[in-house]
Amino acid sequence: MTAEHTAGADVGDLSGRPDLYRDLEAVLMVVDQPVSEYDLAKGVDAPVDEVTRALESLSREYTEQGRGFDLRAVADGWRFYTRPECADVVEHFLKEGQEVRLTQAALETLAVVAYRQPVSRGRVSAVRGVNCDGVMRTLVLRGLIEETGHDPESGALLYRTTTYFLERLGLRGLDELPDLAPFLPDDIEGLDDTGDY
CATH class of the missing domain: 1.10.10.10 (Winged helix-like DNA-binding domain superfamily/Winged helix DNA-binding domain)
Structure with missing residues (x-):
């Protein structure tokens, strides 16, 4: 997925920040708890409404592509999660007799x-x-x-x-x-x- 691809999808004009998707993904990869749209907007220096549209677009795109992770809005903000249907394989990898x-x-x-x-x-x-x-x-x-x-x-x-x-x-x-x-x-x-x- 590229920023240009997502920006042209259905989130409106984000042409002023073609790297917004990339920046949001980078930040969300390192957080250990949900982050609010306001804090994300502050962190990537973009308007809150643009950040909200970009997050919703990313979440939809990950679902449509059948990715193993999900971007979810929860009470306190946004965060990446493993998809529920992948829980068994993740648990097996991390716990069940793994020799790594x-x-x-x-x-x-x-x-x-x-x-x-x-x-x-x-x-x-x-x-x-x-x-x-x-x-x-x-x-x-x-x-x-x-x-x-x-x-x-x-x-x-x-x-x-x-x-x-x-x-x-x-x-x-x-x-x-x-x-x-x-x-x-x-x-x-x-x-x-x-x-x-």
């Missing part, structure tokens, strides 16, 4: 959650120094971590490891995790005092 090893990024993220739980995505990203949202979603889907409420101060969603995590590592409890202190840089404890993430 975790990436280095996933292992590092899992270690941060294991040693700092309960912990928010933002704090994990701060410890690792890179955005961990996608990796966190993968770890949740694989059953290695799970949501465990919200931080009382910041309201951020918190994560912890699961019993499946313990089973896979052959541990009876988290107290059997090896001591990590010898491997940590001297200043890592400072992250506990840097505020909300």
